[in-house]
Amino acid sequence: MPQIRPITDLRNTTEISETCHQSLEPIYITKNGCGDLVIMSIEYYERQLARTAIYSKLAEAEKQTADGAELLDADDVFAKLRIKYVK
Helix, strand or coil: CCEEEEHHHHHCHHHHHHHHHHHCCCEEEEECCEEEEEECCHHHHHHHHHHHHHHHHHHHHHHHHHCCCCCCCHHHHHHHHHHHHCC
16 A cells, blocks of 8 residues: 655655565655655666556557457467577
8 A cells, every 4th residue: 555655754765765665665745735756666666667568568459459450370470489589
């Protein structure tokens, strides 16, 4: 469950860093009761970037399928890849 903390908690950077790494979730920082910042570990950030890239590629593939792109047989594709890259 994401944490919501006041901006004054940023004074203790070590605790904030440890919390980000332990929970593997972002920490939402508020200023005067309103959302202001989001702090997260690099691992979480990179995982989110990878997830976004996968969703983007899936959306592109679904669009190509909807537009009538030719579908390939997985066994044929993997056989060609093995011939090309496995030596």
